[in-house]
Amino acid sequence: MNTLLSIEKRNAVLLKMAKLLEEERKALININKEDLEAYNGDDISMFDRLKVDNSKVDEMIKAVTHLASQEDPVGVERFSFKHDNGMQVYNKTASFGTVLIIYESRPDVTVEAAGIAFKSGNKILLKGGKESLRSNLKIVELWHQALKEEDASTNWVEYLQFNRTETQAFLEKPTQKVDLIVPRGGERLIAFVKQHATCPVIISGRGNNFVYVHEAADLEIAVDVIMNGKSKISACNAVDKVLIDENLPNKEAFVKLLISKLQEFKIEVLGDKTIAETNGLESITSDEVWYEEFLDYKILIGEIASNQDTIAMINKYSGGHSSVIVTTNEAEAKTFMENVDTAAVYHNASTRFTDGGQLGLGGELAISTDKLHQRGPIGLQHLVTNKWYVHGSGQIR
Template identity: 40%
Template sequence: MLSAREAATAACQAKYEAAKLTTDQKNKALIQAASDLRKNTDKILEANAKDVLKARENGMAESLVDRLMLTAARIDGMAKGLEDVASLDDPVGEVIGMKKRPNGLLIGQKRVPLGTVAVIYEARPNVTADVFGLTFKSGNTAVLKGGKDAAYSNQAIIESIHESLNQCNITPDVAVLMEDNSRAASNELMKMNDLIDVLIPRGGAGLIRSVVENATIPVIETGTGNCHVFVDEDADPEMAVNIIINGKTQRTGVCNAVESLLIHEKIADTIMPALAKALQEKNVEIRVDDNLLQYVDGGIKATEEDWGTEYLDLIVSMKTVKDIDEAIAHINKYNTGHSESIVTKSYANAQKFLDQVDAAAVYVNASTRFTDGAEFGLGAEIGISTQKLHARGPMGLKELTTTKYIIYGDGQIRP
């Protein structure tokens, strides 16, 4: 079994070869990897079934089992994601902003890979394919540290990818899966400044907090999602209900699911009967403030803790506000910087919400479930960054590059 350091060393040693691959070489390997994922669907599903059985035996919540579970359609979606990445422009080598200085020097910037990217993630085996596709196309190598709950699935997926790379005469060390799933291995990985250039955590609040607090490697923080929908005074009630039901129930265990609702007090009488009914028909537990208890049969009184909770379950908190300013203040106090939405007919309020809400993705009259690399046209995503340095929002190919200055001269020396 590869140790954490052995895995990181292998990926680090491959990074300069990865950076030299041509766009054509990378695209052919990605297409081959997509084809092999489909070919190996039965093998991957067999491995995934072992993980799902074990997860249920260990009492994992069904919303999290859904994140772990693969189907033929989801594997096809992983393959399609690799094909989409292959179809995107290669950012590596792009020259940005070449300018001529008075002394004749031509100074510009050029996109280059980050190097070796480590990703620590939990029970979402599709991340294995997504990370490979994006890091590979952007000229990086990857160290993959999946959760123990998805160990069989991750191993089957990486074996399929390595099969593809070998067929294309590319070292499989461009994507190395750590076989040690222990917390100690994660802690060791977090401090490998000599081998890892960037560390990206993907998972729940506990994982992300642990990485941010303990890593000595530069970290790109991908955040939890306490996402809100604010229903403004003049919102279309039917539109609002549809957006909320989609955001809360289409998939509950994902970071862009809606967790909290803010209802303008002047529209509560109009929207609440239909909204409460629609949520309860989807078996959503509704936790409300005092003003909304009258509208929700069996409603639970919300506590202060509810306003800041990412449930990842069929639970939603709900509160009345007197105006858009109170809604924005509440969101900026309790959100996690992920995705926020307003439902309104007011152009002025829509613009105020877009301008003043502090989040990576801010919507007008649309579901927060669209915060996703594929939905944003990035092919896939390596994560959704909720920090503000280097990258913010869904991270695709460009976000996995950095720049270096390139300078052309004809003998200039500094006086």
């Protein structure tokens, strides 16, 4: 186990990393071009996440710089108690120890996840996808340089170059102690990790997010929220399903307008039986489609009878990530927000804000759709556990 570094040293490493990313910006972008050229898959969202350009490097620099400015999440007092016998009891946050993150295609995770883990006093094991290997190894090289220049051990950040078989073997019988695993990626990756892991796993689950246009919706807001929710198809906070209240005034005109706007952006619009029939769309042939996370230029619009029906529908089909009600009726919004079982619930705002940086956490390791140990974006202050500090002078029970 690595000895906890002082907060000054942890921050110095993060700032050094920001400097190195700036210095090596061109080299990193060029190495990433090799990964992009070698990628032969047809997954457009994977390709989008794989790409490192100037704005991506800016984001990486911003992430580590911001982390360096945040309060130390380790050793924060959560509870204190003075026992009758004079003992002083404290409960304080403590690092997990070693965190393994398994992720696909995103070199920026190699910066952000490692930064968050390191700042919260954890050793990080990075297992990236083969499609981003060159970019990831370059970033890890920079981490090691930053650590060395600040006289810290390079084993705080370790890259695991494992294939699927080796990964499975490591999950089942780790060759070093692992305290927490966070898989970030598609449902197949998550199922694979859950099946083989022998230590706690935080599930960064699927999106499949819903927008409910209530009968008292402001229609301009509804269009903006839906279009923005579909503006980045590779994101887990993208919108896939839209439910339109059957009592919405001017419903037909609104649906027509919405469909034409979506189609302008080359988004394929599917409909349930009612919406498809009245708008000449392809109708879904099975309710199974409501479960699907598209990660594609595709959206499904359906008609719904009420807020209660919407809540039941979202709780049945969504990925437990994010959901929105568009309405001017505060009471209906409250009912929706209290009863929809997703990590983030929105009233008149876009699901694209479910993101650690956007919700004030500075950055995120992943977005959890589990309820333990943290739900929603996992930020710096969530990558800790806690322990009890008890100070006595010889007390016995």
